[in-house]
Amino acid sequence: MSGNSFGKMFTVTTFGESHGIAIGGVVDGCPPGLEITEADLQIDLDRRKPGTSRYTTARREGDEVQILSGVFEGKTTGTSIGLLIQNTDQRSGDYSNIKDRFRPGHADYTYHQKYGTRDYRGGGRSSARETAIRVAAGGIAKKFLKAVYGIEIHGYLSQLGPIKVDTVDHSITNTNPFFCPDESKLKALDEYMRDLKKSGDSIGAKVSVVATGVPVGLGEPVFDRLDADIASAMMGINAVKGVEIGDGFDVIEQKGSEHRDTLTPDGFTSNHAGGVLGGISSGQDLVVHMALKPTSSISVPGKTIDVDGNEIDIVTKGRHDPCVGIRAVPIAEAMLAIVLMDHCLRHRAQNAGVSTSTPVIPGNADK
């Protein structure tokens, strides 16, 4: 109820502040018998980790995840899975200058007014550090989806400032620090980021995630629609200001005859809908896009107020990504995995024993 849990059947609860002792979480609802190790979860944690390139923050977060429970002899037991990541890089002295002031674009002001208090060290609970636990939990979901349903999830940077990717080659995405799937744009990105860094400013980005192998029938028809849950999951990622399914905002200028995806005996002939019809997965690829605002912590000077309402100057120093959007790629993948796993489990419950549906389009069946 205080918003630290996500998912109904597969539930992820997180805790922890940026500069506290540790961050952690509880993953509840994973079926028994799934093989899982800490190394499985570490893969995406390392992808998310800052300090892996010169374009992301130089902080060393050392995100070593520990599985504390729910896994026995290498397999899940069906009970709750406790996850823990120690905070190894706590520099308490760094943050005294932000203690009493509201950094523009940050959650300092809203936390202060909501709670009457806040852990100001490194953003406290509002820090993106919390997303490490979402990534670890998403790793469990990814493994389940792949093992049981054959679902795979691929995220990538689709735009950074003015630079848009033209082609999407998943084999390229993880070979560069931008999660860029278009090799021809790497040089431009490199130059753009170098100039940006010099200027002390930051830039927005667009991130896309695609899930393949999604069975037809996931999602509820009215409120817990698959697209609505995805929208919530993505908009809940720090800095996200917009979410699209399929053609997204392009549909505004589309005609019905242009937008509708034709069904044939062999499947759909297009995917304007992005894999969701009436809130329910259609068996096509799920296609999700999101817009991320530029990093708020920049060294370009600005003005703000302090907790007493006085006007003051502000320059954010320290180690910050000039484009927070880049690191959102593994987070967005994790959240999509969590949503899909939740709906896979729900769907199984819903079809309990009474009715069965025969797949109309071959290979497009639910499990």
Add this chain to the structure above:
Amino acid sequence: MSGNSFGKMFTVTTFGESHGIAIGGVVDGCPPGLEITEADLQIDLDRRKPGTSRYTTARREGDEVQILSGVFEGKTTGTSIGLLIQNTDQRSGDYSNIKDRFRPGHADYTYHQKYGTRDYRGGGRSSARETAIRVAAGGIAKKFLKAVYGIEIHGYLSQLGPIKVDTVDHSITNTNPFFCPDESKLKALDEYMRDLKKSGDSIGAKVSVVATGVPVGLGEPVFDRLDADIASAMMGINAVKGVEIGDGFDVIEQKGSEHRDTLTPDGFTSNHAGGVLGGISSGQDLVVHMALKPTSSISVPGKTIDVDGNEIDIVTKGRHDPCVGIRAVPIAEAMLAIVLMDHCLRHRAQNAGVSTSTPVIPGNADK
């Protein structure tokens, strides 16, 4: 769990199919003592109702809402509020030709595969008719928000196909069948829709909703963020394919120095964030945009398959809006009201008795 409920503290549960006996719902969590009548709810139901202009479907839905419980001597009692709208215009014979086929762009195929059965009459549960109950429930929320917090909610059409509104004058919005807030565009809209109707095609739209008077501090920091809940609420409206908060997808090309909203002793100097920082309302206007796909039911001929997988021709006849986006305006307002009321109630619980915060920006206080 089967997705017919929305909201945690203020919960709306709906039931009903397009051509069943009735649609209805339960509104749970409204505090006692709120003055409410059926006439209050009818205002927005009439705004949403089709058949009110020649551009929306000619069906007469006769949405007369009945309050069955939870209101006594003109005031809410704090118990659950039952809502009922009879389906007066059931033409069972109309739908035999869609019984065994999947209309492209509709939920026919996904429902058939999810459930192994479906109420094919008029789209059954997937029909936008269900949203009448959301609008009625939203009417209760609107009344509460206005009475207790002074919050007002204004929706409008911001774009229809290629026609974008330039100015937003809320006094214009409800004087025309397009919910268009820009008087200078009414003629163009009228001509565009006339041509569209002739062509038998449909068009997408952009709808915006703004809430004023929102107190600072609504929303949770991690998962039930105010923006995430809004994204879920809006993406859950039939035909919505994209949701934006504040500058939305424009942030991709914005610099940090350009995007960040400066705080001054008198408040913020801009509102790129759209009223949410770190998932929590900032006290500024909440600004939400959404993209709605063109109506799938068009009289332009197309191809599809039937339930046995055979290819067939399809032409959707009957009474359908050429732009479903228009009627989404009161629905979007209702959903925003429901989300805000939910968070107003949650916020009260969270601050129970221990801590109090002094408003830093005058007039920007929580209640």
Add this chain to the structure above:
Amino acid sequence: MSGNSFGKMFTVTTFGESHGIAIGGVVDGCPPGLEITEADLQIDLDRRKPGTSRYTTARREGDEVQILSGVFEGKTTGTSIGLLIQNTDQRSGDYSNIKDRFRPGHADYTYHQKYGTRDYRGGGRSSARETAIRVAAGGIAKKFLKAVYGIEIHGYLSQLGPIKVDTVDHSITNTNPFFCPDESKLKALDEYMRDLKKSGDSIGAKVSVVATGVPVGLGEPVFDRLDADIASAMMGINAVKGVEIGDGFDVIEQKGSEHRDTLTPDGFTSNHAGGVLGGISSGQDLVVHMALKPTSSISVPGKTIDVDGNEIDIVTKGRHDPCVGIRAVPIAEAMLAIVLMDHCLRHRAQNAGVSTSTPVIPGNADK
């Protein structure tokens, strides 16, 4: 959140006051394909209905349930099921004398203080009339449990005041107005109730419910334990003050060597546990007992206070059961069915695709 919903995967939401227009509810989560008719639900509604014997209240409630949605061509569709029962016997004039006073043993005082207002007509929301919807919803669950799992549920009166049943013969239970399973006690019950009625007083009762055919494995290990959910369901029935699983309060004086149920290759040799071990069903019969307080509305004069705090005399006149416990039998059955169905659906989700367990005791398998 305001407590008008029960169940997580199979959710029942109710609304309605005793003397309002109607009572109703929404049943969410029933899988598609289940054959269900209003007549199926009417069976238990008629069993619960007052006025069926001279020992229960003479009010004619006329509980005719209508299914408004979620059932198409005789089968559930998987969408939410709307239920409605009109209130036909509203005598508004009867209740003016209780408007401003708190009847002892009733919820008048607590409602008044909780909400600052209350619908005083016939107890409003606190009236047992609301349980008619639980019974209707339970009828759906019973049908599902029987069809898919072979589970049957039998409730009965096990004690009324000093009269305890000695034998339980389910074929007797529904042949008498007491739901008494022991033919040899019918005469004593009849005489006791006749004397009681003359005295104007009321009496408590013990009700038992047994479920047979329950598969092993239902219930969660820590919080949503099957026994905990049953305890909540039963204690939530009006007038219930105690709940037992299996031997219940008798275990206080039992030794471990006496209480533990021995497992053999052919099953358990006893059932002190009442079918639950560690919160999870063991495949044995589920055995639940509950204690119901005597009816609070009696014609024996007493004292109380009015809403202004003044001491006043009170004699409750009107049509009231001298033993509310009797009519609780079908309600308790319904609630047990709802709990079991919820856990059957949850269990299916939990075991999604990864692990399967072989039944150790033949015939004691999960489905």
Add this chain to the structure above:
Amino acid sequence: MSGNSFGKMFTVTTFGESHGIAIGGVVDGCPPGLEITEADLQIDLDRRKPGTSRYTTARREGDEVQILSGVFEGKTTGTSIGLLIQNTDQRSGDYSNIKDRFRPGHADYTYHQKYGTRDYRGGGRSSARETAIRVAAGGIAKKFLKAVYGIEIHGYLSQLGPIKVDTVDHSITNTNPFFCPDESKLKALDEYMRDLKKSGDSIGAKVSVVATGVPVGLGEPVFDRLDADIASAMMGINAVKGVEIGDGFDVIEQKGSEHRDTLTPDGFTSNHAGGVLGGISSGQDLVVHMALKPTSSISVPGKTIDVDGNEIDIVTKGRHDPCVGIRAVPIAEAMLAIVLMDHCLRHRAQNAGVSTSTPVIPGNADK
């Protein structure tokens, strides 16, 4: 959904197995500004800890709780509170003889059949060790209830086998290893337990919990009734087989004229109801009783089956309490505190700003 969370507004989620690396949990929904330290929580953890007397198990659990998040500069921040207790006493070798067999009265069989696998070391997730986290979470709730509402919670042993307490003196309860509030029974208890230990058998118990200072108005009227939530909380404690509110099962033989509690201008004259009317607190003391079965692990030889269905002999050796009921006292207190805090927060949300009620009985007001 997999049952590792309890509470709606104040939510406790736990993880961890008896012999894993650690047990832990997340407490979500505590308002900001509450002073809390690890020492506050340690008080009840030490009361619950085994090995503190010769009548409870000799294992040294070393329950040192760590607060990992949600508390800053000694006060809660309003964000989720992470709790961790390392498992220091893991003797992995001890449990090889129970790996493949189902101990009677334990959850071995039901876990094995539910999940197809189980962490057999020390009972794994089904071990009462998990309740240490409930006790720590309850410590937070206790502190809140006392600070904000003046509510105090006192648990005690009310019966052990044939020995019933006659008087309840809370100042005695924590001075003896039995949590017995009646000094005159200490000698009898001591002798009884000594004999029991010699015999290798175990015994059941009755535990009671009383909350004082409870405001009127807590609890929902239909499903999340205060008594129903308490029943769920108590029945969810390991070994509990029965729960009573107020007079509990004694009401079966009570007359209405005897049971009903009379209201006077100065308050109620009796408390048969145990502080709850219509599911809502009445402002009287909350009185709860529960029955706990005898420990299942005894050294009296018995028979059971192994995972392959073969009959085998079993003698449980090792360190076990002869009466698990005793240690349930702080657990029951903790669970009652969690339920009450949940409802205090919910109640605040429900009465948001519209209606206010004037206390009819002086001093019996809600806050």
